[in-house]
Amino acid sequence: MSFAAVFARASVAAVGLFAAGASFAATHYPLTLANCGAPVTIQAPPQRAVSLGQASTEILLSLGLAPRMVGTGVWFGPLPEYLRDANAKVPRLADNAPSFEAVANTAPDIVVAQYTYHVGPNGEVAKPEQLASLGIPSYVSPSDCDGKEVTAISNADGSRSQVFSMELVNKEIRELASIFDVESAGEHLTAQLQARIQAAIERASSAEQKPLSVVYWFSSTRLEGDPWVAGKSGAPGYINRLLGLRNTVDSDEEWPGVSWESIAASNPDVIVVARMQRRLYPADDVEKKLAFLRSDPVTRELDAVRHNRIIVVDAQSLNPSMDVVRAVEDIAAGLERTRAQP
Numbered sequence: 001m002s003f004a005a006v007f008a009r010a011s012v013a014a015v016g017l018f019a020a021g022a023s024f025a026a027t028h029y030p031l032t033l034a035n036c037g038a039p040v041t042i043q044a045p046p047q048r049a050v051s052l053g054q055a056s057t058e059i060l061l062s063l064g065l066a067p068r069m070v071g072t073g074v075w076f077g078p079l080p081e082y083l084r085d086a087n088a089k090v091p092r093l094a095d096n097a098p099s100f101e102a103v104a105n106t107a108p109d110i111v112v113a114q115y116t117y118h119v120g121p122n123g124e125v126a127k128p129e130q131l132a133s134l135g136i137p138s139y140v141s142p143s144d145c146d147g148k149e150v151t152a153i154s155n156a157d158g159s160r161s162q163v164f165s166m167e168l169v170n171k172e173i174r175e176l177a178s179i180f181d182v183e184s185a186g187e188h189l190t191a192q193l194q195a196r197i198q199a200a201i202e203r204a205s206s207a208e209q210k211p212l213s214v215v216y217w218f219s220s221t222r223l224e225g226d227p228w229v230a231g232k233s234g235a236p237g238y239i240n241r242l243l244g245l246r247n248t249v250d251s252d253e254e255w256p257g258v259s260w261e262s263i264a265a266s267n268p269d270v271i272v273v274a275r276m277q278r279r280l281y282p283a284d285d286v287e288k289k290l291a292f293l294r295s296d297p298v299t300r301e302l303d304a305v306r307h308n309r310i311i312v313v314d315a316q317s318l319n320p321s322m323d324v325v326r327a328v329e330d331i332a333a334g335l336e337r338t339r340a341q342p
Contacts, residue, residue: 024183036145045181046110053114055321070106073098076316143168143320159252160233200328212269220283226257271304276315309338
């Protein structure tokens with residue numbers, strides 16, 4: 001069965017389940033939620049939201065909330081085509097992290113963030129207390145808090161004591177839908193995502209293969225330096241479990257720095273490389289990554305490089321987000337291509 005047919009069948013099933021779900025109660029305000037270890041109280045449906053982080057932005061847009069968004073920041077790459085028209089009407093405060101002043105000047109009634117790196121104890125944009133002093137509640141993605149340790153004195157990616165799963169994304173969708181009083185849209189969105197996951201699983205399980213080892217390269221401060229590669233418990237770990245892959249990096253850190261010599265010793269079958277529009281570091285550029293892999297004396301001898309078993313995916317799809325589903329689909333398709341090669 002083709003992937004399109006599998007997806008169509010799963011989508012029909014998901015929509016049927018959603019339709020059978022009957023009615024959804026309206027949110028009662030004030031609404032108090034536990035978020036990243038602290039209570040957050042929302043007094044009324046937000047009308048002026050700022051989102052910091054592409055994952056958070058995509059959820060709000062997918063819930064139909066573009067008319068209630070007054071600013072975005074922290075971008076990795078282009079949005080899925082179906083969200084671009086809605087996003088074009090929302091001001092972009094910065095490609096990366098906007099200043100606290102830029103956020104405050106939009107007079108938001110909520111700030112939604114993908115990472116504690118931007119809104120957290122040592123937030124690059126703001127601490128929750130700073131926003132609260134202006135009467136602005138903040139909400140941070142559960143996938144950056146639940147089962148994850150990030151110290152107050154560091155903005156590192158942190159380590160996970162609980163492996164990532166799409167249930168964390170579903171939790172965020174449902175909580176944001178409740179905050180904005182669009183619960184039915186939230187349930188519809190989670191049903192669509194589940195349909196796509198099921199279709200990708202069926203596609204992957206239909207192909208016989210030996211377990212393949214894989215390494216995921218996100219970026220690096222220097223091309224010649226230790227790359228930031230995926231640990232075993234983040235979004236790539238979830239992808240591996242779905243597709244039957246084995247991560248060569250055994251670390252609870254979400255994106256640890258690992259030497260190319262160590263990666264060469266494990267000699268992965270496949271390398272997944274992140275593509276992004278961000279240009280904070282030299283290795284943000286996917287073409288520079290690929291050129292390095294094929295020219296460096298160590299990396300050019302890797303089996304994955306010699307046999308062109310390199311799969312390029314959007315960086316955002318390797319972060320805990322709705323786009324993880326897209327990475328599952330893209331990597332499943334890439335594995336089909338690499339299996340056809342010697």
